[in-house]
Amino acid sequence: MIERPDNRSYKLRGDRQTLAQENAYKRSWSTFGLELEGQINPAQLFPESRSQIMEIGTGMGEGTALIAATFPEIGFIGVEVHKPGVGALLGHIERLELKNLRLMSEDAHIILREHFADKSFDGFHLYFPDPWPKRRHFKRRIVQPEFLELIHSKLKDGGYIHIATDWVPYAEWIEETFAATPLFEGGKIERPEWRPLTKFEGQGIRKGHLVTDLKYFKKN
């Protein structure tokens, strides 16, 4: 039996895909999707790649696909629970003819615990995680001490996690959570020019939200 986290970090939304998403799913999941079976070794999955990165919560996937297109020498595994997002990203993979991006669809906690050995990744990307602004929902924020322990164990030595958020109180929460652990070092960084502006981020900026990028490195 798979143990599900008590406090899901994602919202349960409809899994209804548009026709285009459904068709992309039918055509391409078997090629670019990874089933939840056994252990996955990212270096073997992308034998030509110089490093391997997992993105957690790819959403509708425009940003994920553009980053993978920018860095063909890196192997990416995108994780998203929301099926319409997976279908949309499969469509982007087809259009951009990406060879270096594979997808998984489950809670990232479960995926990491069950399907990857320790020291599997050079980096994690976590872009605009659900901010859970209400105090009673803070426990659902994905950045928690246990999550940092999990990420730390799955990173290779010297690996990193890059986070972006458009919710200032969440950026502060992230800084406090990292400050409270000896496992990582780092903090705010300039927005890297290769991180694409997604529709989601654009909406936040139009509402006046300030975007914070943070990067933390694994301490051994």
Ligand SMILES: C[S@@+](CC[C@H](N)C(=O)[O-])C[C@H]1O[C@@H](n2cnc3c(N)ncnc32)[C@H](O)[C@@H]1O
């Ligand atoms: C606010 S959206 C941002 C999506 C995308 N990164 C972007 O910048 O547009 C956060 C996404 O993370 C996904 N998510 C949240 N918790 C997750 C988890 N534990 N495992 C996998 N996906 C998760 C949600 O389903 C949602 O699509």
